[in-house]
Every structure is written in C-alpha cells, then in structure tokens.
Amino acid sequence: MWQGLFQLTNLVALAGWALLILAPRRPLPLTLIMYLGVGLLCLVYVAAAAAVLAGLADPVPVAGAARPDLTDYSPAGLRALFASDGGIVIGWTHYLAFDLFTGLWIARDADAKGFARIAQAPVLLLTFLAGPAGLLVWLGLREPAARRRGRR
Template sequence: MDSEGWAFVFSAVNGLALIAWIGLAFLPRWPALLSAVMYLGVGLLCLAYSMTLIGVMSGLLAGGAGDGAGADFSSIEGVRSIFLSDGGVVIGWTHYLAFDLFVGLWIARDADAKGVSRFIQAPILFFTLMAGPLGLGIWLILREPAARRQGRFQ
C-alpha cells in the first residue's frame, strides 16, 4: 500500500474512533448505543488492525521501511524500526484506538453502574481518549470509593 493508502486508513480509523467516542460521551447510554460502540467501534477497529497487521506481516501490503518481515519487538531499536513506516504507524495507532475505546466503554459502563455522574465521567473519558492509561488510572482511583459506597468491590 502506498503512502496515500495508509493516509486513508489512518483517517478512516480516526473518524470511526471519534464517532464512537462522541456517542459514548454525549449520547444516552441505551443498550443499542453501547453495543454499537462495542461492535461497530471497537470491533471494526480490531478488524482494521488485524487486516493491516496480517497484510503487512504476510507481505500482501507494503508498509514502507521496516515491512513486517523481521519485525523485532525485543528491543527499543526493533520497535522503533516498525514505527518508521506509514504502515507501522497506522497499525500501531489503530491498536491504541481500539484498546482506548474498549477501556473508555468499560469506564462508562462501570461509572454508570456505580452512580458516578456523567459530568465527572466526561474528563475521565477525555483523558482516556487522549492518553489511555492516564484516564484509566484516574478512574481506578475514583472507582474504589464509589465501589465502597455501594458496599461492593466489583
């Protein structure tokens, strides 16, 4: 795949993730919406990730410098070389988008179940979108007292 193709995939996964995050943050959390975020948001991001990863690793898609053959996850230099290509960047970014959205969905569901207001949830979800582990860490700190108030630790 050439640079324009990777740019298209990058834009597509970003758009998909943004639509899912907007729905999660601002729309009523009806079961149908939560299912859509899970399967049309997270699921499609996972599919895009899997298809591009397998495509590059198998040689079916050109990823640029550092194509899949010999991808090395055992050293910082090896991982850096993966991200020197457009394909590597898009695949890595899609990985982040899928996992951060999944974590955001879990946070939203868990916070709703614990009676945490959407006003409190909004910045946590924003931090999860922008810097996944930061948002998750904030939620884990706030979650514990909310769980205690309910008399359970689920």
C-alpha cells in the first residue's frame, strides 16, 4: 500500500511542477496545479494520517524498529514514526504538497511583479528540490526587483 501511495504522490507532484514550470500561465493550468496537484496531495496526506491514527492502516515499521507512538512528538518519537513506511510516505506527501503550493505562490507572485518566466525557472527548480531554500531566494529577490520595476 505505502509503496503505491508513494509512487502516486511523486507522480502527482512531478506533473504539477512540470505544468508550473513549462505550461502557459493561464487559468486552467493554474487551477489544475492547485486542485489536482496541491489539493490531491493534501487529501492523500489527511486520509493516510487519519487511517494510521485511527488504526485502519499499519505504518509498517522497518525491520528491527520500534512501533511508533503516534502521540510522542519528541525527536525520538518522530524518529520512530519515520522508521516506518507509513511515516515516510505521510511526511513526504506533506513536503510535496507544501513545496508545490509554495512554488505556485512564487510563480503567481513573480508573474504579478513582472518577472520573466525564464528568470522564475531557477527559483522554481530550487523550490522543487529544496523548498525552503527556493522560498528564501524568492523572498530575497522579489521586493528589490519589483521596486526597480515600479511594482509592489
């Protein structure tokens, strides 16, 4: 179950990023990214987390790892959770959803501030690979460049 869900979430995220970077910025592609990309990833995250918390799905611990205590939010508790297939897939889906949402926000913000698509691509690629790093770069670029262009 977890392997299939992992592959599905990766496919959804990759399709969303490909649309975001390569497709024209028109309402339909942006809507697809938001709802079939971000929305679907959020739905998978919530459903998988709820299934594990309700005991409907086994997080399948890695051989030799302790079963995770889902109420322990200490570093040790999170380590035990992420030593399970379910914990990895749920955590990964969380990252995929938020990184894609962040990329969508960056793209819309960059469009509104008049940034060329070619200038957006490196920031979006960095956000795809390392979400917070891409966001940090965008936050450092957006206001000074927008002010030079006379946009806020």
